[in-house]
Amino acid sequence: MPLPKDTQxxxxxxxxxxxxxxxxxxPFDVIYPGTGEVIGKVHAATPxxxxxxxxxxxxxxxxxxxxxxxxxxxILRRAADIIRERNHELSVLETCDTGKPLSxxxxxxxxxxxxALEYFGGLAGTLTGEHIQLPDGDFVYTRREALGVCVGLGAxxxxxxxxxxxxxxxxxxxxxxxxxxxxxxxxxxxxxxxILTEAGAPPGIFNVVQGMGEVGSALVTDPRVAKVSLTGSxxxxxxxxxAAADGMKYVTMELGGKSPLVIFDDADLESAVSAxxxxxxxxxxxxxxxxxxxxxxxxxxxxxxxxxxxxTASATLGDPLDxxxxxxxxxxxxxxxxxxxxxxxxxxxxxxxxxxxKAIEGDGFWIEPAIFxxxxxxxxxxxxxxxxxxxxxxxxxxxxxxxxxANDTEFGLSAGVxxxxxxxxxxxxxxxxxxxxxxxxxxxxxxxxxxxGSKMSGVGRENSRAAxxxxxxxxxxxxxxxxxxxxx
Ligand code: NDP
Numbered sequence: 360m361p362l363p364k365d366t367q368x369x370x371x372x373x374x375x376x377x378x379x380x381x382x383x384x385x386p387f388d389v390i391y392p393g394t395g396e397v398i399g400k401v402h403a404a405t406p407x408x409x410x411x412x413x414x415x416x417x418x419x420x421x422x423x424x425x426x427x428x429x430x431x432x433x434i435l436r437r438a439a440d441i442i443r444e445r446n447h448e449l450s451v452l453e454t455c456d457t458g459k460p461l462s463x464x465x466x467x468x469x470x471x472x473x474x475a476l477e478y479f480g481g482l483a484g485t486l487t488g489e490h491i492q493l494p495d496g497d498f499v500y501t502r503r504e505a506l507g508v509c510v511g512l513g514a515x516x517x518x519x520x521x522x523x524x525x526x527x528x529x530x531x532x533x534x535x536x537x538x539x540x541x542x543x544x545x546x547x548x549x550x551x552x553x554i555l556t557e558a559g560a561p562p563g564i565f566n567v568v569q570g571m572g573e574v575g576s577a578l579v580t581d582p583r584v585a586k587v588s589l590t591g592s593x594x595x596x597x598x599x600x601x602a603a604a605d606g607m608k609y610v611t612m613e614l615g616g617k618s619p620l621v622i623f624d625d626a627d628l629e630s631a632v633s634a635x636x637x638x639x640x641x642x643x644x645x646x647x648x649x650x651x652x653x654x655x656x657x658x659x660x661x662x663x664x665x666x667x668x669x670x671t672a673s674a675t676l677g678d679p680l681d682x683x684x685x686x687x688x689x690x691x692x693x694x695x696x697x698x699x700x701x702x703x704x705x706x707x708x709x710x711x712x713x714x715x716x717k718a719i720e721g722d723g724f725w726i727e728p729a730i731f732x733x734x735x736x737x738x739x740x741x742x743x744x745x746x747x748x749x750x751x752x753x754x755x756x757x758x759x760x761x762x763x764x765a766n767d768t769e770f771g772l773s774a775g776v777x778x779x780x781x782x783x784x785x786x787x788x789x790x791x792x793x794x795x796x797x798x799x800x801x802x803x804x805x806x807x808x809x810x811x812g813s814k815m816s817g818v819g820r821e822n823s824r825a826a827x828x829x830x831x832x833x834x835x836x837x838x839x840x841x842x843x844x845x846x847x
Contacts, residue, residue, distance in 0.1 A: 360680035376562030392458025403570035419563025424533030435480030472523030496840035505533030515541035611819035616772030619765035620650030626777035644748035698747030771813030
């Protein structure tokens with residue numbers, strides 16, 4: 360399929376309701392992962408651009424917060440409608456930005472952004488404080504107030520979704536946002552900003568600035584910023600959290616994982632294989648919550664592996680813009696190198712390669728999905744986040760053993776269990792130290808459910824009512840109904 364002709368954005372940044380360019384910033388190419396072609400160029404934000412975005416957000420936020428929640432919500436819901444109407448065009452752009460196949464982006468990216476805008480648009484008019492009665496007629500009421508200017512920092516795997524998962528709750532609560540996409544995927548967030556303006560968001564409420572880590576860092580340390588929400592790796596999370604702490608800012612950290620997917624002998628085998636495929640190869644394995652440690656009980660191990668290899672062999676790799684394709688390339692040459700190195704490490708550590716794992720030569724950043732069996736807990740491929748299509752299958756005997764091993768990781772983003780034993784399913788879900796868990800499915804993240812990590816996988820929660828707590832603060836107002844006394 361030919362690439363669309365208009366992938367070059369109108370300008371690099373979106374500030375105060377309009378596109379802004381400053382060619383003084385370091386230029387970088389937008390590369391289509393399907394072929395490696397350059398499909399656009401943007402410039403990193405200069406200090407003047409960063410300052411303009413901060414000033415626009417600071418100036419616009421009080422009036423936005425003063426609007427009724429219902430009015431703010433209406434704008435967010437209108438943006439959701441526009442996104443749904445343009446789903447095809449936005450999905451094509453997401454495919455160009457990330458290389459993820461159109462068969463995925465049509466159902467998972469712009470639609471997820473629209474869900475977030477619709478959900479938080481609906482909540483905006485319901486946000487309230489509370490009334491607390493005290494003795495002698497005194498009482499306290501609380502006001503739920505916006506934090507001010509919030510910064511969103513995005514990873515490259517879900518550029519449209521991440522912009523909306525951060526922007527929608529921030530705006531619903533009356534904040535303004537400056538969003539910095541990953542330099543690898545700069546295109547999609549600009550569209551979210553453009554659509555919010557079209558839906559009626561006042562200028563300055565949602566701004567996008569491009570750049571590498573330095574631009575993110577300049578935003579995080581700026582005293583005008585009240586809150587930082589990052590989706591990224593643990594090393595970046597550490598740096599951003601520390602920088603935000605210095606300014607005593609609120610944070611949400613959505614970081615990496617090495618999540619367990621536990622499959623008991625009594626599981627529905629086809630569903631368990633589907634979950635292992637979805638939880639390792641969807642988006643070419645570039646999903647933070649993936650169940651990359653697949654623990655299979657010994658009784659069904661070989662049957663599971665045989666079926667898994669057979670079904671993985673039927674994956675259709677090819678032109679990401681062809682809807683028949685269901686497995687795309689890696690996002691970049693650099694990420695493909697990281698993944699190939701891990702595959703070599705797995706082989707050197709003695710894991711058994713059951714399927715794939717080779718680079719596919721030619722244009723673009725292609726790689727075969729890889730399945731390792733006989734993986735042990737101490738191997739690097741079982742301990743470190745790879746962020747690519749590499750599945751490690753481990754085996755186990757008992758429930759107690761597998762739960763201890765599943766939790767023996769610094770990460771705690773997600774976990775899943777497959778079993779027909781209802782009490783065991785709930786015991787496992789309760790025992791996992793992870794933010795999101797699934798019983799007899801994997802990786803479903805509806806906007807109604809909280810999403811986020813335990814341990815090194817992060818702090819705070821996105822989505823659901825929980826996100827409101829992370830984008831607003833409560834002020835308490837004590838009201839005396841009695842004379843005020845003093846000791847002298
Ligand atoms: P990175 O941590 O490299 O980058 C995340 C964002 O932070 C990018 O926009 C990056 O800019 C920016 N950044 C980097 N350094 C700094 C800094 N010092 N100060 C401020 N901002 C900075 O993550 P990736 O983009 O490589 O994404 C992959 C990671 O994201 C994986 O670990 C994955 O697990 C995690 N992730 C977590 C999710 C979750 O919800 N828990 C969901 C999706 C991914 P730039 O890259 O342009 O330099």
